Amino acid sequence: MIKFFRNIRKNLLSKGKTANYLKYAIGEIVLVMIGILLALQVNNWNEVRKDNIRKNLLLKSLKVEFSLNLNQLDSVLYFDNLVVKSTYRFLHLDENEWVANNTDSLRVLLQSTSWLWTFDAQNGALRSGISSGDIHLIKNDSLINLLFSWQDVVADAKENEDRSINLRLDSYEVLDRFIRSVDYRSVEHVKLGKSKFYSDYQALINDPLFEDYIQKRYSFTLDAVNELKLVKKQNIKILELIDQEINHNKE
Secondary structure (H helix, E strand, C coil): CHHHHHHHHHHHHHCCCHHHHHHHHHHHHHHHHHHHHHHHHHHHHHHHHHHHHHHHHHHHHHHHHHHHHHHHHHHHHHHHHHHHHHHHHHHCCCHHHHHHCCHHHHHHHHHHCCCCCCCCCCCHHHHHHHHHCHHHHCCCHHHHHHHHHHHHHHHHHHHHHHHHHHHHHHCHHHHCCCCCHHHHHCCCCHHHCCCCCCCCHHHHHCCHHHHHHHHHHHHHHHHHHHHHHHHHHHHHHHHHHHHHHHHHHHC
16 A cells, blocks of 8 residues: 555656645645544544443442442441440339349340441442542542542541440440349340359449449440441442442443
């Protein structure tokens, strides 16, 4: 092909057709430029196609990840709310109600104050998207802002969770003075059976340190629940925006 055009140029010059040669040269330059522009356009289309593939893979991975997070949040909130309700119940039982409650019901109530569930967010896809830079392929600014603030929101909730958990772990010194651990743990693990030793629930409920513990456990866990509700709200919004992006890409 190159030899063919070269022969045309030589033929025009040899015949002294300078004007025609100039027109031909300009036309050849235009053709070359068009060829270059087409090649660039094809390359751009190819890059856009590759970017869309990477973006869709990231969006699908994020959807799976945040769906798992939402399920986990529901479980954690369920058990944390049990702790809030049971500690509130302890705080509002008067002396007569304490005496009227039998040991079994107190065991169940005490076990309900003892749940230790934590939210451990799945962040693999999110971290991968940030480190690779693929997250910037997402053009939805609202989604980007929520994704970048996600780990900070989770960290804030984690602080309240840790405070409540540490309090629960420190409570053994108070509880073990009066209650055999196996007594209330057998509510969750029936096969453990009842302790061979005496648990004095009446002495426990009359201990001011136990009341202090229950009050703090209620407050700290309630704080954790409120923070986790904010995390859940953001998780739901992220999933909604991810679905919008995925559906938009299909159009």
